[in-house]
Amino acid sequence: MCYVFRSMASKAPKPRQPVRGSRTGRPIMALLDLLGRRWTLRVLWELRDAPATFRELRERCDDVSPTVLNQRLGELREVGIVELSGEGYGLTARGTTLLEALLPLDAWARAWARSFAPAD
Amino acid sequence: MCYVFRSMASKAPKPRQPVRGSRTGRPIMALLDLLGRRWTLRVLWELRDAPATFRELRERCDDVSPTVLNQRLGELREVGIVELSGEGYGLTARGTTLLEALLPLDAWARAWARSFAPAD
């Protein structure tokens, strides 16, 4: 790796703070804002099994542009969902629990697909 | 209401089709693309309890611009998650199951918030 840690611009939506499209500060609103940004869900998904280096993660996400990837990783790190360690980027303990809350999506998506093309 | 149904431009990511950032056609990828678009998660969330008219839904979503709202509703309708009835816009049966898969997010968000401001 390279570079030491560098504090970021603090752009990630956080609970108890007003976010895009909601000034109430309700935690769920911050979360929806965060997860609703492009590539965020995908990044979390690609980290579900194992950590990955920046470049490896980029490949897993179909070569997303490093600009956005870095932006998303910054946001996710800022709120304690993702961390950078010697193994590369990976989910924190909290991040793992979030992903568990998202896991049912895969099963749902399969059932959803069946309704588009019955044969499976 | 007004206007009869009008077939749309088919821009929604569907399972078994290549989507933005993934040509595999895996259902979960289509879903992540769909849900990762701005306001999609929020719209689903605001419909969790009861249907709403276009204008009412817009207010619930902090006055999101009608352009995007209509775009999102079109996508969600196209894939059978949302429908427009006499009651206004509401979740379909399938949409309801998707939302159930997302409900744990609220609980997670609350716990998340606690780690930012211990007192609650």
Added chain:
DNA sequence: CTTCGTTGCTACGGAATGTGTAGCAATGGT
């Protein structure tokens, strides 16, 4: 029929966000 209020929805210009390529500085190995 006319007026009024509400419906879903669109046009359009400007602002924000995302994309793609190239490449830099730091680190570790040989």
Added chain:
DNA sequence: ACCATTGCTACACATTCCGTAGCAACGAAG
């Protein structure tokens, strides 16, 4: 000294989103 890899940035272009204004279709009331 080299070389490969790391995380990450610069910059110009494209897409998406936003905010305001307003249209056409319907229902109810006069």
